[in-house]
Amino acid sequence: MTDQYNPAEIEPKWQAKWDQDGLYQADIDPDKTKYYALTMLPYPSGDLHIGHWYAMTPSDARARYMRMNGYNVMFPIGFDAFGLPAEGAAIKHGIHPKKWTYANIDSMRAQLRSMGAMWDWRREAVSSDVKYYYWTEWFFIQLYKHGLAYRKHSTVNWCPSCNTTLANEQVWGDDRHCERCKTPVIQKDMQQWFFRTTNYADELLDFSDMDWSDQVRRLQTNWIGRSEGASVVFRTVPEADGDNGGDPIEIFTTRPDTLWGATFMVLAPEHPLVDKITTAENHENVAAYKEQAARQSDIQRSSVDKEKTGVFTGGYAINPVNQARIPIWIADYVMMGYGTGAIMAVPAHDERDFAFARKYDLEIIPVIQPEGEAFIGATMKEAYVGPGLMINSAHFNGVEISEEKGQANPGIAAVSDWLEEKGVGKADVSYKLRDWLISRQRYWGAPIPMIYCEQCGWNPVPEDGLPVVLPDDVEWLPTGESPLKLHPNWKNTTCPECGGPAERETDTMDTFMCSSWYHLRYLSPDYDKGPFDPEEYDYWMPVDIYTGGIEHATMHLIYTRFFHKAMRDFGITKGKEPMTQLRNQGMVLGEDGEKMSKSRGNVIAPDELVEAYGADTIRAYLMFFARWDRGGPWDSQGIEGSVRWVHRIWRFFADGRPELQSQNKDLEHSLRRKLHQILKQVTHDFENFEFNTIISSLMELLNEMYAARDAGGVGADVWAEVTDLYLRMAAPVIPHVTEELWERLGKPYSIHVQSWPTVDEEAIKVDEFTLIVQVNGKLRDRISVAVGIGEDEACEAALASEAVQRFVDGKELRRVIYIEGRLINIVV
RNA sequence: GCCGAAGUGGCGGAACUGGCAGACGCGCGCGACUCAAACUCGCGUUCCUUUGAGGAUUGUGGGUUCGAUUCCCACCUUCGGCACCA
Numbered sequence A: 001m002t003d004q005y006n007p008a009e010i011e012p013k014w015q016a017k018w019d020q021d022g023l024y025q026a027d028i029d030p031d032k033t034k035y036y037a038l039t040m041l042p043y044p045s046g047d048l049h050i051g052h053w054y055a056m057t058p059s060d061a062r063a064r065y066m067r068m069n070g071y072n073v074m075f076p077i078g079f080d081a082f083g084l085p086a087e088g089a090a091i092k093h094g095i096h097p098k099k100w101t102y103a104n105i106d107s108m109r110a111q112l113r114s115m116g117a118m119w120d121w122r123r124e125a126v127s128s129d130v131k132y133y134y135w136t137e138w139f140f141i142q143l144y145k146h147g148l149a150y151r152k153h154s155t156v157n158w159c160p161s162c163n164t165t166l167a168n169e170q171v172w173g174d175d176r177h178c179e180r181c182k183t184p185v186i187q188k189d190m191q192q193w194f195f196r197t198t199n200y201a202d203e204l205l206d207f208s209d210m211d212w213s214d215q216v217r218r219l220q221t222n223w224i225g226r227s228e229g230a231s232v233v234f235r236t237v238p239e240a241d242g243d244n245g246g247d248p249i250e251i252f253t254t255r256p257d258t259l260w261g262a263t264f265m266v267l268a269p270e271h272p273l274v275d276k277i278t279t280a281e282n283h284e285n286v287a288a289y290k291e292q293a294a295r296q297s298d299i300q301r302s303s304v305d306k307e308k309t310g311v312f313t314g315g316y317a318i319n320p321v322n323q324a325r326i327p328i329w330i331a332d333y334v335m336m337g338y339g340t341g342a343i344m345a346v347p348a349h350d351e352r353d354f355a356f357a358r359k360y361d362l363e364i365i366p367v368i369q370p371e372g373e374a375f376i377g378a379t380m381k382e383a384y385v386g387p388g389l390m391i392n393s394a395h396f397n398g399v400e401i402s403e404e405k406g407q408a409n410p411g412i413a414a415v416s417d418w419l420e421e422k423g424v425g426k427a428d429v430s431y432k433l434r435d436w437l438i439s440r441q442r443y444w445g446a447p448i449p450m451i452y453c454e455q456c457g458w459n460p461v462p463e464d465g466l467p468v469v470l471p472d473d474v475e476w477l478p479t480g481e482s483p484l485k486l487h488p489n490w491k492n493t494t495c496p497e498c499g500g501p502a503e504r505e506t507d508t509m510d511t512f513m514c515s516s517w518y519h520l521r522y523l524s525p526d527y528d529k530g531p532f533d534p535e536e537y538d539y540w541m542p543v544d545i546y547t548g549g550i551e552h553a554t555m556h557l558i559y560t561r562f563f564h565k566a567m568r569d570f571g572i573t574k575g576k577e578p579m580t581q582l583r584n585q586g587m588v589l590g591e592d593g594e595k596m597s598k599s600r601g602n603v604i605a606p607d608e609l610v611e612a613y614g615a616d617t618i619r620a621y622l623m624f625f626a627r628w629d630r631g632g633p634w635d636s637q638g639i640e641g642s643v644r645w646v647h648r649i650w651r652f653f654a655d656g657r658p659e660l661q662s663q664n665k666d667l668e669h670s671l672r673r674k675l676h677q678i679l680k681q682v683t684h685d686f687e688n689f690e691f692n693t694i695i696s697s698l699m700e701l702l703n704e705m706y707a708a709r710d711a712g713g714v715g716a717d718v719w720a721e722v723t724d725l726y727l728r729m730a731a732p733v734i735p736h737v738t739e740e741l742w743e744r745l746g747k748p749y750s751i752h753v754q755s756w757p758t759v760d761e762e763a764i765k766v767d768e769f770t771l772i773v774q775v776n777g778k779l780r781d782r783i784s785v786a787v788g789i790g791e792d793e794a795c796e797a798a799l800a801s802e803a804v805q806r807f808v809d810g811k812e813l814r815r816v817i818y819i820e821g822r823l824i825n826i827v828v
Numbered sequence B: 001g002c003c004g005a006a007g008u009g010g011c012g013g014a015a016c017u018g019g020c021a022g023a024c025g026c027g028c029g030c031g032a033c034u035c036a037a038a039c040u041c042g043c044g045u046u047c048c049u050u051u052g053a054g055g056a057u058u059g060u061g062g063g064u065u066c067g068a069u070u071c072c073c074a075c076c077u078u079c080g081g082c083a084c085c086a
Helices: A007-021 A050-068 A084-093 A097-113 A130-145 A197-204 A214-224 A256-261 A280-295 A351-360 A410-422 A534-540 A556-569 A606-613 A615-624 A639-655 A665-687 A691-711 A716-730 A735-744 A791-799 A802-808
Strands: A034-039 A072-074 A149-159 A164-166 A186-195 A227-236 A248-253 A264-267 A310-318 A325-331 A342-345 A388-390 A425-430 A450-453 A457-460 A492-494 A501-504 A545-549 A582-585 A587-589 A631-633 A768-775 A778-786 A815-819 A823-827
Touching: A007 A615, A007 A735, A034 A050, A034 A534, A050 A072, A050 A545, A050 A582, A050 A587, A050 A606, A050 A615, A050 A665, A084 A097, A130 A149, A130 A457, A130 A556, A164 A186, A197 A214, A197 A556, A214 A556, A214 A582, A227 A256, A227 A410, A248 A256, A248 A264, A248 A342, A256 A410, A264 A310, A264 A351, A280 A310, A280 A325, A310 A351, A325 A351, A342 A351, A410 A425, A606 A615, A606 A639, A615 A639, A615 A691, A615 A735, A639 A691, A639 A716, A639 A735, A665 A691, A665 A716, A691 A716, A716 A735, A768 A791, A768 A802, A778 A791, A778 A802, A791 A802, A791 A815, A791 A823
Parallel strands: A034 A072, A034 A545, A264 A325, A545 A582, A587 A631, A768 A823
Antiparallel strands: A149 A164, A149 A186, A227 A248, A227 A310, A227 A425, A264 A342, A310 A325, A450 A457, A450 A501, A492 A501, A768 A778, A815 A823
């Protein structure tokens, strides 16, 4: 065995053999503990990115590690194949999205195979296959039947470039741009389909028994944005123009304790009651303000620094706690999309209301008095938002308001209870989370299986009428409008209620709907009696480890949890959560430290790297070069270190054991110690997804192995143990070269079905150790002493050191701190 | 403004529970091999003073401790998320 390491030869060879032998096929085995390892599925853009490698190969290595630990590991893969880029290609190059998508999938399959990952390709699922989206439609109908899918007219985010609506989660950044194409979104009033994600807001905040990264938990928690407070109903006052008033205006407040200080109300300009309460003499002003607010983009409108503006409607409301008659204004600092789109304004205790009141000369009544300070009075210079005692608040005067938020604050709780007793309000909770808008005005997506009939309204396609199949014969106009709308007859159908002529919904579903359940389709991608085979579900679910990018924290990772919980409530899925453990990798940046992009010209192409170095080396480098959860810039110099490592492994095994002159027991002993120390370390690091130190440990051990070999004296037994364990430890990282070397050692195929080695604690034990000697906390010497020596002996040994004496000599010994087996600190 | 993370040699990073700072690797320097170069191998590589030896050092400044990259306080910088959220 003297030939050179040639990955171009051995990698395809083993990939083909593994495939042929079905080495990575995972089937139900009741005798083994299952382990469902899932990595986020790629979109078939046409080219595998180094980012895919970064996400997938460490996930694969970990799945392999779990398999060697005796788990029955399922590691599936598929494609999130619906979506806008396919239509972009259709519009730009005249290629049908289906053709474009499936051609891309074909080429990406080959690219994915070059990673040498342990995917069970039999379980591949493609979300644009009819056999897949059949069930995406079916799930929609389940949501509809249970009242979680509904149609609503509202102001929605519209991407003018993608020509479609977007969910709130898909609008990013200060300029509120489209998550996909970065174009700033505009507002549009439309009828659209929504899912009631808000029904699950509270449950989605519960992360107990979940091993998810703190970051994702925090992002989701912020996104859901729960606030405790109270809802209170104010009523309008009859005005001279004949309106008899009494219309309820519900508001939400986190500070019901300040209700007595509410001196005016503010409605969002879009609030449905605005026109009704506006008096004739204010009509012109109000109309002008509404128009101006509508023209403003969300960015302008939500700028914090902007001076508050508003106009008086002429209407008044009665404050239900004290019957005060207060004016109703409209202002664009109140948002229709949060709470009820109406607020009570308490200028004394809210900064925004304060600024507004000062500007328009509205009344300010303080109702919270800071304890131990002078009466804050009406001359206050700024709103007081701290704790204190209630004043000007009838029988609540003197009640203490602590700094606690929500019902945890006894004062707030007391007021809330009283509101409920009086029938004017109640303790309530508000969320920033909004219902999930799933309608997309696009062709290449799962059809929304709904039918509209003039007589009967909206009805779902009967389940035996599923799937609603996308027509192939579609054309795109240069405007980019959805071709489903323009199709001559696809939308024509009959009403499932009355049998009369009716029309299909021509919008399709957000692709996040497809990806909310792909982990279920992997269970049985060809199953046709339901979305998945229940037997497979019962064995494999839930997902044991889910890996993927952090960018999905508030989109996919919220949607899929919502989906699972809703389906659980319908009796379709089981358990609290779909994925019990989640880890997120960082991002590989270009060599310039910037995000990789074609326009910057800093893209690293994995195919070229495979050709130049082989997959094993890339895998090793991606695991080594940065902390996996952080990522960092690619370094084409740095990969040379991994190249050398793999070559050094190859050479070590190729050269074999030199002829033994005389056995060196001490050397064998220390080599075995290193081996098992490293095994312990690598095991720990695999458990904790610390991939970079796995590689450095393996490098360290290899260096030691070379040194021991060159020193001579390693006998056959120890040599066999070291080489065997080394290959096993490296196998998850570099599966091809280890398989090849394993075979060349004459070991039974395959290394990937071997067990993970166990640490020999005896081997790690030492009878001497290096005692760290400090004087006044500073390192002065290191001395070798016997294990288990006591403090007195250690101290004696330390004081015997010349280096120590230099610092101790002539000084009074004040204290000695001895940490057994580690260190002694002499304080003088 | 709010929530959070990070800051360690020229670079990526390591240090698991408060106990040897800089593992491992890149790069660089010197040497061996070579006619030569590449590869490979060996040695060195935080900074400062330096003969020996010592001093300083984990963003900055304090604190706790025998001892702090690690814990606490304040500040600076960078990054991520949210943001007129009532």
